[in-house]
Every structure is written in structure tokens, then in C-alpha cells.
Amino acid sequence: MTARQTVTIIDVAHAAGVSKSTAGRALAGASEVSARTREKVARVAAELGYRPNSLARSMITGNTETVGVVVPDLSNRFFAEALQSIARTVRKHGYEVLVSGTEGEPELERRSVETLAAKRVDGVIVAPLDGTDDDHLRRLTEDGTALVLLDRRAPGVERASFVSANNIEASRLALDHLIALGHRDIAIISESRYDPALADATEPSATGLRPSAMRLAGYLQALRAAGIPVRPAHVVHSAYSSAISYDATRTLLRTNPAVTAIYCTDNVLSAGAFAAVQDSGLTCPRDLSLIGFDDHEWATLVRPRLTVVEQPTEAMGVAAAEDLLAAIADPSQPPVTRLLSTHLVVRDSTAPPPTWP
Numbered sequence: 001m002t003a004r005q006t007v008t009i010i011d012v013a014h015a016a017g018v019s020k021s022t023a024g025r026a027l028a029g030a031s032e033v034s035a036r037t038r039e040k041v042a043r044v045a046a047e048l049g050y051r052p053n054s055l056a057r058s059m060i061t062g063n064t065e066t067v068g069v070v071v072p073d074l075s076n077r078f079f080a081e082a083l084q085s086i087a088r089t090v091r092k093h094g095y096e097v098l099v100s101g102t103e104g105e106p107e108l109e110r111r112s113v114e115t116l117a118a119k120r121v122d123g124v125i126v127a128p129l130d131g132t133d134d135d136h137l138r139r140l141t142e143d144g145t146a147l148v149l150l151d152r153r154a155p156g157v158e159r160a161s162f163v164s165a166n167n168i169e170a171s172r173l174a175l176d177h178l179i180a181l182g183h184r185d186i187a188i189i190s191e192s193r194y195d196p197a198l199a200d201a202t203e204p205s206a207t208g209l210r211p212s213a214m215r216l217a218g219y220l221q222a223l224r225a226a227g228i229p230v231r232p233a234h235v236v237h238s239a240y241s242s243a244i245s246y247d248a249t250r251t252l253l254r255t256n257p258a259v260t261a262i263y264c265t266d267n268v269l270s271a272g273a274f275a276a277v278q279d280s281g282l283t284c285p286r287d288l289s290l291i292g293f294d295d296h297e298w299a300t301l302v303r304p305r306l307t308v309v310e311q312p313t314e315a316m317g318v319a320a321a322e323d324l325l326a327a328i329a330d331p332s333q334p335p336v337t338r339l340l341s342t343h344l345v346v347r348d349s350t351a352p353p354p355t356w357p
Contacts, residue, residue, distance in 0.1 A: 007048045007049055007050040007051070008050075009023055009024055009027075009050070011048060011050070012027075012041060012044055012045045012048060012050050013041075015044045015047075015048060016037075016040055016041045016044040018037065018040075018041065022037065022041075023041050023045075026038045026040075026041035026042070027041060027042065027045060063122050063328075064119070064120050064121060064122055065094055065095050065096065065122065066095060066096050066097070066098055066119070066121045066122060067090055067095050067096075067097055067098070067121055067122055067123045067124065067125065067321075067324060067328075068097075068098045068099075068100065068112075068113075068116035068119075068121045068123070068124040068125070069083055069086055069097055069098070069099050069100070069124070069125045069126075070099075070100045070102060070109060070112045070113060070116070070124065070125070070126045070127070071083065071099075071100075071101055071102070071126075071127045071150075072101070072102050072103070072104050072109075072127060072129055073101060073103070073104065074099070074101035075101075077267070077294070077296055078151075078267070078294060078311065078313055079127065081313045081314060081317070082150065082151075082313050082314075082316055082317035082320070083097075083099060083317065084314075084317065085313075085314045085315075085316075085317030085318050085321070086125060086317045086318075086320060086321045089317070089318050089321035089322060089325075090321050090324070090325065093325055095122070095325075098116060098119070098121060100112035100115075100116070102129060104129060105129075106129050106130050106133055109126070109128070109129050109136070110133075110136045113126065113136045113137065113140060114136060117139075117140055117143065117145060121145070122145070122146065122328045123145060123146030123147065123148070123324040123325075123327060123328045124140060124145060124146070124147050124148075124324075125147075125148045125149075125150050125320050125321070125324055126147065126148075126149060126150065126154075127149070127150045127151045127152055128149060128152045128153070128154045129152075134154035134155070134156040134157050135156075137149075137154050137156075137157045137160070138154075138156055138157050141157060141158075141159035141160055142159075144331065146324055146327035146328045146331065147159070147160040147161075147324075147327075148160060148161045148162070148163060148320045148323050148324045148327070149161070149162045149163070150163055150164070150316065150317075150320045151163075151164050151165075151211060151316070152164075152210055152211065153208065153209070155208040158335070159335060160335055161320075161323040161324075161327065161335040161336045161337070161338070162335070162336075162337045162338070163316050163319045163320040163323060163337075163338045163340070164211065164316070164338070164339055164340070165211070165311045165312065165316065165339070165340050165341075165342050166203055166339040166340060166341055166342060167203065167211050167214035167215045167217075167218060168201070168202075168203045168214050168215075168217055168218040168221065169203075169218065169339075169341060169342060170215060170218060170293070170309045170311070170342040171214075171215045171216070171217070171218025171219045171221075171222065171263070171265070171309075172218045172221065172222045172225075173309055173342060173343075173344040174218075174219075174222075174263045174291045174309050174344065175218070175219055175222030175223065175226075175263065176222055176226075177291070177307075177344055177346065177350065178261045178263065178289060178291065178350065179222065179226045179228070181261075181289065181350060181351065181352045181353070182352045182353050183260050183261040183289065183352075183353050184228055184260075184353075185231075185234070185256075185258045185259045185260050185261070185353075186219075186223070186228075186234065186259070186260070186261045186262070186263060187234040187235070187236060187252055187256065187259045187261070187262045187263070188216065188219045188234065188235055188236065188262070188263050188264075188265065189236050189238050189245055189248060189249060189252075189262060189263070189264045189265065189269045189270075189272075189273050190212055190215065190216045190219075190235065190236070190237060190238070190264075190265045190269070191210075191212035191237070191238065191239065191240055191265065191266065191269070192210070192212040192213040192215075192216045192237070192265075193235070193237045194216075194232045194235035194237075195213075195216075196220070196230070198213060198216055198217040198220055199217065199220040199221055199224055199230070201213075201214065201217040203339055204337060204339070211265075212265055212266065215265040215293070216235070216265065219235075219263060219265075233255070233256055234252075234256065234259065236248050236249070236251075236252050238269055238272070240266065240268055240269075241268065241272070242268050242269070242271040242272035242275070243272060244272065245264070245268065245269040245270075245271070245272025245273050245276070246272035246273070246275050246276045247272075247276075248272075248273075249262065249272065249273040249276035249277065249280075250276045250279070250280065253276070253277070253280050253282070253288075259288070260287075260288060260289065260353035260354065261288065261289040261290070261291070261350070261353070262277070262288065262289070262290050262291070263290075263291045264290070264291065264292050264293055265293050266293050266294070267292065267293055267294035267296050269293075270290075270292030270293055270294070270299075270306065270308070271292075271298065273290065273292075274290060274292070274302060274306065277290055284304055284349050285304060285348065285349050285350055285351035286351065286354060287354055289307075289349060289350040289351055289353070290306065290307070290349045290350070291306075291307050291308065291309065291349070291350060292306045292307070292308045292309075292349075293308060293309050293311075294308065294309075294310065294311055294313075295308045295310040295311075295345055299347070300347070303348075304347065304348035304349045305347035305348045305349065306347055306348075306349045307344070307345065307346050307347045307348070307349045307350045308344075308345050308347075309342050309343070309344055309345075310342060310343045310344070310345050311340075311342055312340045312341065312342065312343070315340055316340055319338050319340065323336060323338070
């Protein structure tokens, strides 16, 4: 047999001196086949370079032993780390992962989900881009494919578990720290725009809100709880761009000189705001305190080292994978919501506000 020819289970059975059915059961680890026969068949299969026909097996069992993961940006460290923990978790259970990055394009997300469905994956983990366009996700669950939503909700999808950080709690940790230091003029750099209704949002029930909106809600609620008036001019909108965050922060500092602290709701926004503060002529934290989001490596390399809200990224990936595997094993079980706690890492970029002469 040449190297280019496909080795079949019949070839393995013939070389091992057993029947085709016995060879198949031996390779599957069936207990009714003796350990000696299982070892012999496994050794022969390895020598011949036999690879199981996964397509044929999936037609028999109904499972492909694959799961799909669809995220907006594979270069984003949050999604990259979550993906690693997802892959490690499902591989322990014999599954492999098919990954798609959608580059922030809703149409690419739709195509990715439809392609994974066509490949008959056993389940999909998705970080949705747009909560208003979720027909493709709803169809996935209606067709019986297990679905877990990561970091972002899809309000039109009922049969899907949801895993996220507790984003309201995250912002309250940051604001409570600044308020305890004595700050009262605290600004926020956010992808979401100011909406006073967010002050009444609750994480479990706010199914249509993105993480940035929930973090803004936590900011508003922390100020209200401390009896500090909300100043709309201190809520600064920025697109998901460090360059735009830089410009937004410079404008904030120029037009609102009384601000003594800034909280950023995303790592990318944090990087832009940090650079803007450095270039503003202010000294951090003597003149201005700064809190970022996500504990990425650069936060400890800059000076001052950045105080951050740390997401439990690895734990979120593990939870999403475990919930997906549970839904695959028992499709009748109800979906669950997991909101994982965040952690405030206090470093050098926060201090009491300056005492003006």
C-alpha cells in the first residue's frame, strides 16, 4: 500500500487478524473487546497510519465532535484569551474548535454562523456584534444547535446561555475606589453615549445592552449612590479606537479642567486616554487619576503603572465552554446566565485629588 492510499478500517482489521466490527469496537475502546485485542488493533492502526472517518462516524452518531467560536476581533486580547480557554476546555472532552473572526462586520458574522451550521457543528459560542440583528442566531437554536453567547447578549434569542463579566459591578468598583480617594469630578470615556435611563439598569434584565452600556450604567449608579451629581459633559463618547479616545480625552481636559479623575471602559480606550493625559502637561496621579479596563501587559510597563478593572477572561471562556458542552449533552436543560465578578487592581495611576490653592 503506497503512502498516498487511504487506510481503511478493513485494512486495519485484516492486518490485526480480526473482523471489521471488532476492529471498530476496539478503536472505540469498547469494554466488550479484550484489552489485549484493543492494544493490538491500536498498534496496527498506528503502524498503518489509519485515521478514523469522522464524516462516517458523525452520520452514525449524529455528532461531529466539533464546536464553533465566532468573535468580532481575533487580534483583541480579550477574545484571544477567551478562545484559548474555550479550546482547552472542550478538547478535554474530545471536541475540536472551528474559529471565525468577523472583523466587526455583521454580514461576516451571519455567514460564519451559517457556515458552521452547514458543517453540522455540535454547538457554537458567539460574541454577537449587533443585538438588533439576531435572526441567524435564533435559527441556529431552532434547528437544535447548542448556543452560548459570550460577553454580549442577543435579546431575540431565548434558547441560549449567556456568559459575561458583571459589568455594572466592574464600574462600581472603579468609581467606589475614586470616590473613596476623595474624587467628585470624575469623567468616563465610553463607547456608549450618555443616557440617564441607564442609572436604573440592572445587569440580569438588561438583555439588549452591550458591555459598554452596562459599564456606563455602573458609573452612573455609583455616582448616584454617593450623592454626586451626574454631569453629562463628563460622559465622553469615543468610538472603539485609541486615536479617537486620545482626541476625546484631550478635548475633555481642555473643556472641563475641574475633572480630577477619568475612568475608561475598554482597554483600547484606556490606551488612548493614557497617552492623552501624558501629552496634556498634567502629572498622573498628582493632577489627574486614571483607571483603565482589562489588565493587559502594557498597563504595568508604562509609568505610572495603570490601575485597572480586571475581567476574569479565562474563567469566562471556561464557563462558556462548560455551558456549551452541557447543552450539547442535554438539549432539554434550560439556558443559564453567568455574570462573573471582576477585580480592581490598584497601582500607581490613582491618588487623592489635588488640593487647589
